[in-house]
Amino acid sequence: MKPFDPRLLRYARASRSVFILGGVLGLVRTLAILAWSWCLAQAITAVALPWLGNEGGAAGRIGEGAFAPEDLPLLIGGGLVALCVRSAAAWGMDAVAARGAVRVKAQLRAAALDAVDARSPEHSSERSDSAHATTLGRGLDALDGYFSGYVPQLVLTVVATPILIIAVLFADPVSGITVLVVFPIIPVFMILIGMATQAVQDRQWAQLQRLSSSFLDAVAGLATLKIFGREQRQSARIAAETEEYRSRTMKVLRVTFLSGFVLDLAGTFSIALVAVTVGTRLVNGEFPLGLGLFVLLLLPEVFIPIRQVGAAFHASTEGLAASGEVFELIEGPRGGDAAAERTGGAAAGGEVRGGTAGAIRLTDVRIARGGRAVVGPLSLDVAPGEVVAIAGPSGAGKSTVFAALLGFVEPAAGVIERPAQLAWVGQRAGLLQGTVAANVTLGAETVDTGRVRRALDAAGLPALAPEHELGAVGAGVSGGQAQRIAIARALYRAWTLGPETALLLDEPTSALDRGTEALVCRALRDEADTGRAVVVVSHRQAVLDAADRVVHVRPAEPESLSLAEEEATR
Known part of the structure; x- marks a missing residue:
């Protein structure tokens, strides 16, 4: 002081x-x-x-x-x-x-x-x-x-x-x-x-x-x-x-x-x-x-x-x-500085590119946190119209790959190519005090009430009124409802930005029952059928079964950046 x-x-x-x-x-x-x-x-x-x-x-x-x-x-x-x-x-x-x-x-x-x-x-x-x-x-x-x-x-x-x-x-x-x-x-x-x-x-x-x-x-x-x-x-x-x-x-x-x-x-x-x-x-x-x-x-x-x-x-x-x-x-730390801090100063070794016409591509990507190897090398292609799931045990680096795709973590090596626009759902719903509609359209310049209703229905919330008021940090709805409101927000954003917007979801069904989880999987498949690239991180078997391909991630070895990628074609 x-x-x-x-x-x-x-x-x-x-x-x-x-x-x-x-x-x-x-x-x-x-x-x-x-x-x-x-x-x-x-x-x-x-x-x-x-x-x-x-x-x-x-x-x-x-x-x-x-x-x-x-x-x-x-x-x-x-x-x-x-x-x-x-x-x-x-x-x-x-x-x-x-x-x-x-x-x-x-x-x-x-x-x-x-x-x-x-x-x-x-x-x-x-x-x-x-x-x-x-x-x-x-x-x-x-x-x-x-x-x-x-x-x-x-x-x-x-x-x-x-x-x-x-x-x-x-x-x-x-x-x-x-x-x-x-x-x-x-x-x-x-x-x-x-x-x-x-x-x-x-x-x-x-x-x-x-x-x-x-x-x-x-x-x-x-x-x-x-x-x-x-x-x-x-x-x-x-x-x-x-x-x-x-x-x-x-x-x-x-x-x-x-x-x-x-x-x-x-x-x-x-x-x-x-x-x-x-x-x-x-x-x-x-x-x-x-x-x-x-x-x-x-x-x-x-x-x-x-x-x-x-x-x-x-x-x-x-x-x-x-x-x-x-x-x-x-x-x-902010922006690149924050990434450099998390990757032990190695953030400048990788490259992130935009504008890939809706596709996602990772080429020999390595990710480190605090100078310690976490993920890599990883090569992955997600074409428009595909649903690709990333699976693996806790601590294997699934969310780290997700964060790298979003730009929250820069790669220590390799190249990440992604669309200029992304719609995503994190592990936390991140709801704010206000109406359900305000949370769904968060950040949008204009509000389309019909699209809000459509997004809530697609996320499995047909009975939830858009004008329903939420309290502080989303109080007033259950954990599963909060998760589905976050999914509806991502769908609303993806529909607003256009078909080349990729959809990324991190554990979107962790708090949902099987029936609701099936509805969410159906919504992801519908988005892919429209020509959108969808990447979902999950450990739930129903989500993995609904994906076109599954990438299994294992923790990196202590002295090397390694990731075993196993793909199962559905």
Whole structure:
């Protein structure tokens, strides 16, 4: 967890204006502080010196450089102007930070969603939907505290603190050297407390992710839980997760309050140390009263930014933790980079070609994951009008071949030729909240209600109304119905895109009974009879029997990329 991550400037351009404008306003505020402190110190001196008279209080250098009482209106006017400028600059910094936070959050969300959209579904499935929602929702919203509280103080620490220390050093070298000696104590305390804060904050953030996942799982399976009477158990589990999150939140708050107390204590002791030296010299008449008051007025301003930046940092750690995950999401592998990561950097050895007039052809294709051989060499031809099934034991690489055909995994070697357009069904239905029709036509520019009805009938859902509403992640239908809605979606897409669109299905009947499975097999055969290439990954015997050819895949040998292909002509 970094107090400032340079990636923020890279992925959220709006943050640049926040820091630039904040720096300019911070400089104006600092100059106003200097002017206000000087005018106030000289005004107090002009009023106090006549009262001190010559009774010893005004002896020595006490009256050196003092203004006459006649200059008091000018000093008060200058101080009021400086105070107004300081207040306006502070308001401007807060306004710039608040508005910048809105733009920064929008830009980070857009960049993260673009990254997820460009990523292979295989890589995207590594994080749950609830984790994405928590990070991009609640997590990024916590950046409001970072920008409204932490960033202005960080800017002041960088801009104002050096200028004010130099001003004190020039006004009184002894006080300036004392400040330089005691000032590093506060950053040391900040680092030590920050290390403790990071540990408790990371645990709190992880607990929030678990709580979000538990709640989403409970909502998604609420109907099933009610059927089996297990809703109370899930309610107790969520209550326990909530209590754990509450406990961890209180630990974060305790550390935050402790850090604020320690930083205030260190700053107070530092100011007191300098004030004692200034006061002693004033009493002895070794220091001008106006200059001494100027130094004493500046001392709190020197320590305030560094003290407040520590407190504000601990108050915005949740947003920092979430932004770190957003940066990892944005910088994660996408497209060819993702394939290169999964194939151990060998993705460039293979080639994927499009536009084969509906046919699918694999020539000496080898696939690796993490540098380990998974599939290959494999040569396969699927002509338009054929149904080809890929079978084999679990872990043999069936889904890997399917992912390579879809472009989610690039081959380490060999050539894959496929149509430019594909319609596919994955192992997960991937349904969204909305109507059945909206799920079937997902991604389509126009909606053909007659085609939707035809697709549902072909998938074995003649009784399911297209206007039926689904809940979150497709709640409201059984697992078998969800699988058939996904098949209807693929059929709708294939019919919309045209006859050269190949149809790919991964375990499409794993949750279906035999009768419904026969209907789906009939639909696949009908699609092939129209001149469409159909590839189906399955371990169900009925699907294998319905295919024209079956390709049996075995796991690759540890030291070589090998795949035994056995074809049975039906």
